[in-house]
Amino acid sequence: MIAAQLTARFPNGMTSLALLLFIEHVTGSYGAAGLVLAATSVGQAIAGPVTSRWMGVWGMRRVLTTTLVICALSITTIALVPMALAGYMALGAVAGLSTPPVQSAVRTIYPKMVNSRQLTPLFSLDASLQEIIWIVAPVVITLVATQVGTVQALLLIVVILIGGGSWFILSPEVGRVRIPRSRRSLGKVLTKAPVLLATVIGFLLIGACSAVEAGVVATFGHGGLEAGIVLAVFSIGSLAGGLTFGHIPIGRWAMARRLAVVTVGLSFTMISLNVWWIGGTLILAGIGIAPALAVIFAMTSASVKFSETPEAFGWIGTGQLIGAAAGSAIAGFLIDGVGPQGAYWAATAFAFVGFAVAVLFVRGFPDLRHRDAAPIPDTAPIGTVPS
Numbered sequence: 001m002i003a004a005q006l007t008a009r010f011p012n013g014m015t016s017l018a019l020l021l022f023i024e025h026v027t028g029s030y031g032a033a034g035l036v037l038a039a040t041s042v043g044q045a046i047a048g049p050v051t052s053r054w055m056g057v058w059g060m061r062r063v064l065t066t067t068l069v070i071c072a073l074s075i076t077t078i079a080l081v082p083m084a085l086a087g088y089m090a091l092g093a094v095a096g097l098s099t100p101p102v103q104s105a106v107r108t109i110y111p112k113m114v115n116s117r118q119l120t121p122l123f124s125l126d127a128s129l130q131e132i133i134w135i136v137a138p139v140v141i142t143l144v145a146t147q148v149g150t151v152q153a154l155l156l157i158v159v160i161l162i163g164g165g166s167w168f169i170l171s172p173e174v175g176r177v178r179i180p181r182s183r184r185s186l187g188k189v190l191t192k193a194p195v196l197l198a199t200v201i202g203f204l205l206i207g208a209c210s211a212v213e214a215g216v217v218a219t220f221g222h223g224g225l226e227a228g229i230v231l232a233v234f235s236i237g238s239l240a241g242g243l244t245f246g247h248i249p250i251g252r253w254a255m256a257r258r259l260a261v262v263t264v265g266l267s268f269t270m271i272s273l274n275v276w277w278i279g280g281t282l283i284l285a286g287i288g289i290a291p292a293l294a295v296i297f298a299m300t301s302a303s304v305k306f307s308e309t310p311e312a313f314g315w316i317g318t319g320q321l322i323g324a325a326a327g328s329a330i331a332g333f334l335i336d337g338v339g340p341q342g343a344y345w346a347a348t349a350f351a352f353v354g355f356a357v358a359v360l361f362v363r364g365f366p367d368l369r370h371r372d373a374a375p376i377p378d379t380a381p382i383g384t385v386p387s
Contacts, residue, residue, distance in 0.1 A: 034332025043096020128242025215343025237286025
């Protein structure tokens with residue numbers, strides 16, 4: 001299941017960078033590329049809780065298959081049909097709206113695969129191993145885009161999207177797990193403080209990462225592999241952090257400590273644009289990322305009923321994707337205005353605000369040091385026989 005979902009989500013580590021390179025190549029503007037990325041991310045953000053909730057109505061496989069087909073067709077059209085910027089933005093939005101909700105699906109399945117004591121370590125392992133996507137994918141897509149072509153890079157994404165998505169959809173667990181229909185209205189789950197905090201923190205953390213991605217591409221350009229390698233180094237730091245610290249019990253201050261590491265590392269990127277310096281500082285910043293994501297996943301799962309988990313994780317994904325949109329757009333315009341260093345300023349600001357939120361609202365984070373992260377069981381009225 002872990003291998004299938006990682007493969008299905010592999011395009012997530014390629015699409016933003018491929019679109020950035022493709023649109024900048026076509027239009028000559030990082031600002032234009034940022035707008036297309038923003039449209040794509042906003043589409044994903046809108047779809048996240050909706051398509052995730054649909055899985056409890058129509059089933060995982062039907063929703064995943066339908067969205068997979070539409071998303072693949074949209075990216076193929078972007079790659080092969082020349083159009084104005086507005087057209088690229090529109091199709092980017094469609095691709096975003098139809099992104100298969102694999103992340104919500106697999107994190108809903110996990111509590112049914114392991115016992116409650118194993119769930120928090122599984123979330124930590126998942127958050128760590130997903131960094132393989134961010135280590136390998138940027139290098140692969142940068143190599144294809146710079147050495148073969150940006151069109152071919154987008155078509156490669158379509159091939160992996162179809163292959164990995166099909167593998168995940170056909171996994172026995174996807175057909176076996178049945179999600180109860182949620183009895184609460186859309187958005188009600190956000191009234192729970194841990195879910196709302198996880199959504200806000202995810203927005204800020206991924207906004208920082210997205211700004212870094214744009215900054216690295218702008219710093220090292222399209223002419224070599226430096227951009228992909230530096231982004232891979234960033235993810236190696238996250239993978240190392242997750243595997244090293246992911247087993248530590250999650251208390252109320254866990255998020256603040258992990259975001260402090262990210263903030264300090266990103267603040268150092270503003271000192272120099274030398275490839276070795278940027279790589280070293282991003283390794284430091286990356287150490288806190290996977291552990292912070294593990295906190296987000298565990299605190300969300302532990303705070304909602306099983307029937308609400310798809311929508312809750314959908315909102316988490318929405319927060320992250322809006323963060324990606326904001327980070328890409330702000331970084332793109334700062335790059336056009338003041339140069340690549342502007343993107344690192346934006347990344348540091350996003351991370352610092354996330355750290356501040358974690359400190360100011362620390363009481364809203366659950367203490368999971370002496371409890372598991374399993375969802376709250378769904379309950380229903382039980383009929384009784386009169387005596």
